[in-house]
Amino acid sequence: MPTSPPSSSPARPPADPTASAPVPERVERRVDTTQKHPAPNAEQKDLNSPEARLPHERDQSVDMTDGEPRPEIQQAHDDLERGLKDTDRGTPAHEAYQKQK
Numbered sequence: 001m002p003t004s005p006p007s008s009s010p011a012r013p014p015a016d017p018t019a020s021a022p023v024p025e026r027v028e029r030r031v032d033t034t035q036k037h038p039a040p041n042a043e044q045k046d047l048n049s050p051e052a053r054l055p056h057e058r059d060q061s062v063d064m065t066d067g068e069p070r071p072e073i074q075q076a077h078d079d080l081e082r083g084l085k086d087t088d089r090g091t092p093a094h095e096a097y098q099k100q101k
Contacts, residue, residue, distance in 0.1 A: 069077070080086065 076086075085091070
């Protein structure tokens, strides 16, 4: 008597209980990038306090761009001003790629 092969369909994952949970409305906020802000993980107990800064807000903030360049960046700038070549791998990689064409 022929039998049908066992079902090979994968088991269904359990339903996500948060899938139907309401998503809170995101309120647009303005960030003053001319003043230092407390670290996002600082002791903030107030749930109505501002959210952590977004990446572009963090990059443009005073504490990230306080006018003092990092030593590595200053050295790179000075080297380029003196006419030295950039030492990244861009030029050698580009030349190797052009040889393969």
